[in-house]
Amino acid sequence: MNGNQACAEGSLAAGCRFLGFYPIQPCFEIVQHFADRCVDVDGTFIQMEDEISALAAVLGASWAGKKAMTVTSGPGFSLMMEHVGLGVMLETPCVIIESQRFGPSEGYPTQAGSGDVMQSRWGSHGDYEIITLSPNCPQEMFDLTVRAFNLSERYRLPVVVLADKAVGSMVEAVIIPKAEDLRLKKRKRYSGPKGKYLPYEYDKDLVPWMVKAGQGYRFHVTGLTHDEKGYPVMNAKCQEWNVHRIINKVRLFSDDIIDYEEGYTEDAEVLVVCYGSVSRAAVRAVRQVRKEGIRAGFFRLKTLWPFPEQRILELARQVRTIIVPEMNYGQAFLEVDRCSRGKAETIFVHQDFPKVRSGVDIINAIRKADVKA
Amino acid sequence: MIEVxxxxxxxxxxIRSGLILGRAVSIFDEKFATMNQNFGPEARGGACSSQIVLSDTKILYPYVTRTDYLVAMSQDAYSTFEHELKDEGTLIIDVDLVRANSNKKTYDIPSTRMAEELGNKIIANVVMLGFFTAISKVVSKEAMEKSIRESVPGRFIDLNLRAFNKGYDWGDKKLSEDN
Structure with missing residues (x-):
């Protein structure tokens, strides 16, 4: 199956039973597949009047107790930004599948890009932490969609799966595990006495207990700075209490969230940091130069946010050069450059549009870095 | 690694042909396959192609760069993609639809005409798949037959398998003529 179908299958396997969307390419196939299959599991999909309300519907469905997601691409993701912040502030578990195309604005709807890496991190206003995952094949479109639901339920926040047109339309064999073999995280539920429920009371994992609307618990949630009762309180102490925690619940647990794949890093002198569909060409490039005797390695980000700062710094201390190929004009590159703290030379390789390049320019960059030594 | x-x-x-081949290799021959497709906005009649990378190990770069096999079912397809074929690559054409003038190894079959004789020209691609399987030997005949069974609606399985075998036999015959 292709990556889009695998993503829809992953969402259903993870227990997603609500999809709110507004049609857009190159990801509409995810919606079609979900729509075909969700009738078997009593799921719901709804086309809203725009992407703003699509994500609002998803947040509502999540508070009604469903695992919920939306599916979009760059222009729709831009419209959703206000509600990404709302989802973070209300601490609402949900998943956003974003299939990147080339932008800005409407851009080039039918070709892959990676221009939304920073948008997925900083797109909404204020200051917050979010989780973004980056699949590079149809199997990971399944696996990382399942993981996105698990992380969103565990940390109570929107989790973005930052796919692109290339991984979405690529067809490969996908192994779907048996339902009993999938480890699914359950939302932290409150089951205490009705009169005592405080929607933002939390314990040591910094995550509050959640109830389901309609169960008889009284609760209030708001995008305004709020106290543990969920009511607005405008003072510095409450702002600190509220926002400090929703940032720390990700930062303090980032080791549990961050996931990456490394190859040939033990003795590497040149390191290629890559993610998404470009990583397939990048890993091939590393394998090829290894045959020439060049000590190159690769580091593939499966989690873009939070960024694996610690590991990048360790590797920067070890290698001479870090090469970052991206289908944009330098986004994850900025993070790699920041995290390596000048310990290694950092080089950006722009991956030309309109399709994922074969990696010749990555090979050339590695050879050049090797010769310089 | 083989690029088709x-x-x-x-x-x-x-595109269905690409899916059937990819499924045969990755699921029934237990190797690896990646398929990508290109098509225009038209539902029918526009230029269309599928690219399949086959390998014994996990595939990294998912697109074809220099093809080992080009199967051309229109003149336009031939002229667009002939240059992409490796020098030692193989060109496979529907002889009634493509006039080829290539210095690369070429095999031809009247696949559309054969499909019409079988009762429906819509299965020309399956005749072609049989021919491709015999000529290329990149996938087992058994895996392709299993893949066809899983890829077409139940009542058309027999017709498709007959089409596949007709193309396969034609390919066998062409190869023995060669030797």
Whole structure:
């Protein structure tokens, strides 16, 4: 199956039973597949009047107790930004599948890009932490969609799966595990006495207990700075209490969230940091130069946010050069450059549009870095 | 690693051919396959191609760069993709639809005409798949038959398998003529 179908299958396997969307390419196939299959599991999909309300519907469905997601691409993701912040502030578990195309604005709807890496991190206003995952094949479109639901339920926040047109339309064999073999995280539920429920009371994992609307618990949630009762309180102490925690619940647990794949890093002198569909060409490039005797390695980000700062710094201390190929004009590159703290030379390789390049320019960059030594 | 491109018009089953081959290799021959497709906005009649990378190990770069096999089912497909073929690559054409003038090894079959004789020209792609299987030997005949069974609606399985075998036998015959 292709990556889009695998993503829809992953969402259903993870227990997603609500999809709110507004049609857009190159990801509409995810919606079609979900729509075909969700009738078997009593799921719901709804086309809203725009992407703003699509994500609002998803947040509502999540508070009604469903695992919920939306599916979009760059222009729709831009419209959703206000509600990404709302989802973070209300601490609402949900998943956003974003299939990147080339932008800005409407851009080039039918070709892959990676221009939304920073948008997925900083797109909404204020200051917050979010989780973004980056699949590079149809199997990971399944696996990382399942993981996105698990992380969103565990940390109570929107989790973005930052796919692109290339991984979405690529067809490969996908192994779907048996339902009993999938480890699914359950939302932290409150089951205490009705009169005592405080929607933002939390314990040591910094995550509050959640109830389901309609169960008889009284609760209030708001995008305004709020106290543990969920009511607005405008003072510095409450702002600190509220926002400090929703940032720390990700930062303090980032080791549990961050996931990456490394190859040939033990003795590497040149390191290629890559993610998404470009990583397939990048890993091939590393394998090829290894045959020439060049000590190159690769580091593939499966989690873009939070960024694996610690590991990048360790590797920067070890290698001479870090090469970052991206289908944009330098986004994850900025993070790699920041995290390596000048310990290694950092080089950006722009991956030309309109399709994922074969990696010749990555090979050339590695050879050049090797010769310089 | 083997790179294959099927190319023709929308409606000829070009993408379906890629899916059947990829499924045969990755699921029934237990190797690895990646398929990508290109098509225009038209539902039928536009230029259309599918590219399949086959390998014994996990595939990294998912697109074809220099093809080992080009299966052309339209003149346009031939002229667009002939240059992409490796020098030692193989060109496979529907002889009634493509006039080829290539210095690369070429095999031809009247697949559309054969499909019409079988009762429906819509299965020309399956005749072609049989021919491709015999000529290329990149996938087992058994895996392709299993893949066809899983890829077409139940009542058309027999017809498709007959089409596949007709193409396969034609390929066998062509190869023995060669030797």
């Amino acid at each position: 491109r099927f190319a023709g018009f929308g409606g000829q089953g070009i």
